[in-house]
Amino acid sequence: MNISLTVAKLKSWRQTLWGNTLLCLVIALVVGVVLDFLWLPLHPPFLIPRVFPAVTAPVDGPFYLHNADYGYSWFAKDLPSLTLSFWFHPLMSWLVAAMPYVLPGSGWLPSNIRFWLISLVFAVGCLILSYRLIEVWGSSNKVSVRLLPLILFVPGGLEIATGNAEIPTLFFTLGLLLSVLRWQRWQLTVVCAVLAILTKPNALYMIPILLVYFIAGWQDHDTALLKQALIGIIVLLVVWLIWVAYVGLRVGEPDIYWKLRELSSQYAAHDWKGFLHQLASSVLYSDDIRDRVRYFTALIISVANLVIIGLIPLAKERDRYALAAGNLAMLGTALLMGNPNKIIVYTTTLPGYFAMHLLFMSRLVTKTSISSSYSRWAAIVIYSAYWFVMLIVYVLGTPLGWYY
């Protein structure tokens, strides 16, 4: 009797959003352990600080930790030290430093574990909000919550298992988008925009997304939408500029933020022409697998996103254009700066990214959604191959430095 009750309870949990979110988290923790063993003996062909366990703060995670443990390098004079500090926006470092005061007893945890735990909490929030976004898009009846754990395996989805600043950014951009579209409370729009831009500059990809909603609001005479989108854009820009000015003032060089940002272009391919020439040279005149992966994934992910955005069922076309605008902003930035680095994880900061994959998966598994069964199977095979290749890029590319 008890066993059958427990099974029934579990079955009913599998039908709920929270149940599937928790299942996703459990799978993420197991995957995290496997990744730790896999990543231990691997390292990129350059020196970069690493932490143990590796999943707690891979890639640029240690730099956030450095800022959390030692503060920003306000008084550094050399460009490398300034870069290591100011390339990274402050919110995650503040949260890591503040956690022992907010959660008594957590002070004994090393900063990388705190960083990872904070990311996991945001990941839970992202899963819930991504599903809420599908509801707002008017497509929730088409998506089973049981598909939610599969988000882990979409390109870049394994970030959910690691400590990083992208998933917290996604949480705030999702909050910002939902506030603009559904809740429409200016206080919430302001808070989400402030926190998003203080987490990562990637939040700026929200500006073209919100511009689309601003235009849609203007065309449809939807004043509330127009107002919220405008508030979001203004707050993102103003807070970003305040941070830029603050860094300049504290360091004593007003343009230091821009100078450091330029480095990411200078040490990559400089501009869009360089980007495409590097892409071609990586195949024609080089054996460097890292360069091939970096430049090709940047283009493939952006183009694949555009195709998926076109194929998902959405009640309003404005949502499709908003998603595409964010994606094009990401692609445009990479091309203009000649910098292909980290697109596989940056794409997860776009607020509809997980939601669009869920909708697309749902469309593929629903027999009636695609008229020809041949087309449906062809789409499943191509989509699975895309997942598989990007999974390899992420799993091996994170410790080997293939995408950054």
Add this chain to the structure above:
Amino acid sequence: MKRLLIVLTILDVLTLVGGVLGNAVSLPPSIKEISWPLFGCISIAVVTLGVITQAQLVHAKNALYWALVIVVFGSLLSFTGWAWLTAKPATNYFVLDATEKMMPIFGDVHARVVKVASVAAGNKHGLGLRIYGGKVYGSTTGSSLACDENTEPFIAPNFYANPQSEIDGYLDDVEPSGDGSLLVAMRRTVDQDIAIYDKPITLIIITSGAYSECSPPPPPSYLERTVEKINDVRMNIDLRILIVSIGKLDPQSADLLDGYATSFGGCHVNIPTPDDLPQVIQANSSYCSNYPIVRPTQTSKP
């Protein structure tokens, strides 16, 4: 709808005519360089709009979105095709420290540089060589020169049939000795060897871990002028700079080389022995693209 179709057809014809005339008209170099992929993109955009208008798809829910995707994809394809056809292989230009301080490792460095040249030859890369310090067998100059004059080009940057034997043959005649200036060698390379070169160059400066300047060192204005020259060269070609120091570095040398790397917009990598030289050079885009973040830093409180 009919009017839109007429406008699009006229646009299509104009684009076609424009594409043909594009070569005859004098366009700014930056536009001329990309004129045909640009023409490709405009054509794709116009044809796409023409098709969706003709097929009366403009009112179909998704048609305009797919038109956008086709235009983006078509533009990427056109420009990637252009990059494929215009990409040129890089030339590895070695600036080799042949001063007295290199004596214990010069033979190993020589062997590793030949190995790198051999791999690069397989990837159709060009080659160039300059040394500073050192004495060439049979030459009356070399170590008799003043420290800041002691540098000469050996192999002009170009594409050679057998680059490994070229570089091997030249380095066989070099005996490390005397002093020399890395900065002066760098300036001469930029002024004399690569200023008129029109292909991408990777400048690989290989030096000992010891302090790499003459005494007294060149004045700060000399460095500033060198940086200006490098920036001028960068206006015309893709120039990447990798400084590799071998052996344990004292803080003064490390600061000096880091400073040069940062000023030149390149990167500095220190390796313990010449054995790592091929790996560092072959993975130089990895090192350089991550230069601002590759320094080891503490991640937890002591």
